[in-house]
Amino acid sequence: MKRENPASTRRLFFLLSVFVLVFFLPACFKLGGEPSIDAEFTLTREISLMGISEFAFSVDVTGVKDAAVVEFDNGMPSVALSGGKAESRFFANIGTGEVTLVVRDSKNVELLKKTVTLEETKSTFDLAAMEDKTGIYVLIDGDLIFYSLECLENMTFAEKVELLIEVILVNDSYVVIQSGEDAWIWDFETYPNNPKYDLTQDTLDTLGLPNYALAICEGGFFNILNGKSLYLLVVDVDPEEGGEVEVDPDQILYEEGTEVSLTSEPAEGWLFEQWTGDATGSDARIVITMDSNKTTTANFKLERYSVTFFVSDSKGSVEGALVSFDGEERKTDAQGKAEFYEIAPGSKVYAITKLGYEDLAGNVIVDSDKTVDIVLAYKTYELTTLVSGEGLILR
Structure with missing residues (x-):
């Protein structure tokens, strides 16, 4: 058997390797494409009262299979990919210079990573010039929930993003800015651009909003227009069938200092007994001053x-x-x-x-x-005596 020259074999292997590197591998890359992340962040607005920048985000992932989600290193929720692409809102703290993206497959295996520079942002919001009514108002079941500046400042970034998703995608929401004696209101989607409206009763009526709000962090209601505290009055009747209470003025919430008259009205066959709770006494009519949330009960008893x-x-x-x-x-x-x-x-x-x-x-x-x-009168009787023969009857 004729044996090959070892030197010739090595030369043949070298030439074959060069052929693969030069011709075959480039063809593979052209067939599948090089793995890449093409991400764009376009600044849309600064939500200064929250210290948040909002971007329009788009991404296109190519060259890998089963790209399922893209994650962010700043705490933003991950975004699902469809065909390697996605578009969404992106939020970052004002002043954030860059963000790192990580692409993972459906088994949570990291496929690609890329760091992107964000457009420079800087807050010009003067917190010191803002008054108490400044904040975000979220309309839930006809009631306004108020997030004050202090409340927003104490939130983590993740909590702010959760709130932003709620106010943008779930509920009608508004921004109020109060500076000195002036106050304005925006629909959250348009803030800080126009249109903005003067904060008046007519504006609230036009927007279909109540003139009160619940401060979610501080607790308690207040009048949006004048800032005064509002208190809740609960009037109960015990037992329910015992009677009613006339409340004047009859409201759900009362401004601090409002005097409210309570008059008990017993049902037929019942008597008013007393007031218990935050108001006491046995007078049928009493007047209470609203300086806190109050609960009182009109107690009735059967007329006996x-x-x-x-x-x-x-x-x-x-x-x-x-x-x-x-x-x-x-x-x-x-x-x-x-x-x-x-x-x-x-x-x-x-x-x-x-x-x-x-x-x-x-x-x-x-x-x-x-x-x-x-x-009583004594009972009287008639006594009839019959005499037979001779004799004497003595009485």
């Missing part, structure tokens, strides 16, 4: 009275007389007294019997506690 019978004869008190009244029976004591309690109002019949006395009956109009004086 006591009826006391005093039974006597010509000689004095009668003990042991049977008094029947309102379905109950009592015997008089040594003082001739019989007491009945928890008697409903109305006309009630009574009957009194005692051996040796005439029976007595009548009625009592029960509309308050009553005392009934009864004088």
Whole structure:
């Protein structure tokens, strides 16, 4: 067998390697493309009161298979890729100079990474010149939720992004800027550009907004127009069927210092007993001053009275007389007294019997506690004597 020259073999292998590097590998790259991330961040606005820059973000990932998501190193939520592409909003703290993107596949394996320089941003927002009403107002179920500047400053970046997603994509939201005596309101989507409106009652009516808001961080309601604190008044009735309470003025929220009149109105067959809670007393009408959230209860009781019978004869008190009244029976004591309690109002019949006395009956109009004086008459009998024969009858 003829053996090849080793030197010739090495030369052949070298030539083959050069051929692969020069011709085959470039063809592979041309076929699949070089792995790359083409990302663009276009500054759209600065949300200065939050210290946030907003960008329009787009990305195109090529040259890799199964590119599923792109992640950011600044805390922004990841963005799903479709065909290696995506468009979304991107938020960063004002002054952030660059952001690093990481592309991962559906198994969370890192495929590519790239650092992109962001357009330079700098806040010109003068926090010191802003008054208390400045902040973000989110309309939820007809109520405005207020995020003050202090509240926003204490949020983490992730919390701010979560709020931004809510105010942009979920709920109608507004920005109010107050400087000195002047205050303006924007739809959040247009802030800080025009149109902006003077913060007045007419503006709120036009926008369909209430003139109060709940400060989510500080707690408590306030009037958007004048900044005064608002307090909640809760009036309960116990029991519910016992009656009602007239509230004047009848509102849900009251400005600090407002005087509110509460008047109890018992239902038929009930009596007002007392106020309990933040307002106390037994007067049917009271006036409270709203200087905090208050809860008070009007307590009612069934209209019930006591009826006391005093039974006597010509000689004095009668003990042991049977008094029947309102379905109950009592015997008089040594003082001739019989007491009945928890008697409903109305006309009630009574009957009194005692051996040796005439029976007595009548009625009592029960509309308050009553005392009934009864004088019994001795029962009289006719005695007929028949005499037969002679004799004497002595009386």
